[in-house]
Amino acid sequence: AGQEIYQASTTAPVNIAVVKYWGKRDPKLNLPTNSSISVTLSQSDLRTHTTAACSSKFPSEDTLLLNSSPQDTSGARTQACFRELRSLRSALEASDFSLPKISSLPLRIVSENNFPTAAGLASSAAGFAALVRAIADLYQLPASPTELSRIARQGSGSACRSLFGGYVAWQMGTKDDGSDSLAVEVAPASHWPTMRALILVVSAEKKGVSSTSGMQITVATSELFQRRAEVVVPKHMSEMEEAIKAKDFEKFGKVTMMESNSFHSVCSDTFPPIFYLNDVSKAAIRVVEDINKKAGKIIAAYTFDAGPNAVIYYEEENTAAVAGVVKGALEGLDGWQSREIESQDAGNLDA
């Protein structure tokens, strides 16, 4: 390769788990102790846009800018993604001599989130998914979203689910090398087009305990955790897949809420305990309970990740009864209301 700059851009959406990933059986490879399922949010609301470039003109270090501020690229997770993608490109170059030899050139990555990074809104999921796909596009790798999910997983576990739109399962796998710990589509968004999500930004502060260290302390100290991984999650996984396939919102909502409760219970059972929910989060839970009580069935479902912000799922026909009521009851909070759940395979969006 001469002095050219090679470049590719892509976007990746945020996903919010309805069956939660919490616990690593291998912290280096980000192999989970249980499978998980998520819903991919619309890119018009929350997404990361990433441009990957490489050139012999660039300074020899790989660089990464996130919302204009330089990030450390020497961390093991980022390095693992770079290494995997470079080795796929160099295999391609070895099999086709007409390809420019760019696999060893320094990388320059520029990422922008269209939402506050610190808000605890699963930014690492969209971030690593976009990073991996931008470099895969730059290297013109013939890799499927599932193949790329194996790489994105090593950046951030939940990132592997952001390679698809719609409803996505991360199968934990059984192998020690992680080759079968992959994301697969459960259903495209078009299967259940009336699904909506309301995100309430309860606090835009950075979360207290990071997911990585939180998971490690939970695995090491919580007795409840073992039961969750072995009994509760496998049951929720099959119920959630059935609910999605049947478009059964009552079942979807019940499992979503019980999952969130189970995850935050093992956090409380961690020693010392981890508390992600605050009083406003708890008020949001009560508002959702009141809405469902009034409707006489489950029409709204809350879920919380490693922070106090609420995500509330509902169907379009119940927009006034759910989003209207929640916003009225919790006035003054910022939020996003989805127009739709991501409806395209995330792998086709930059076409």
Ligand code: PMV
């Ligand atoms: O991908 P991580 O390491 O940021 O972990 C995400 C953990 C949860 O958001 C709490 C659950 C999940 O499955 O996304």
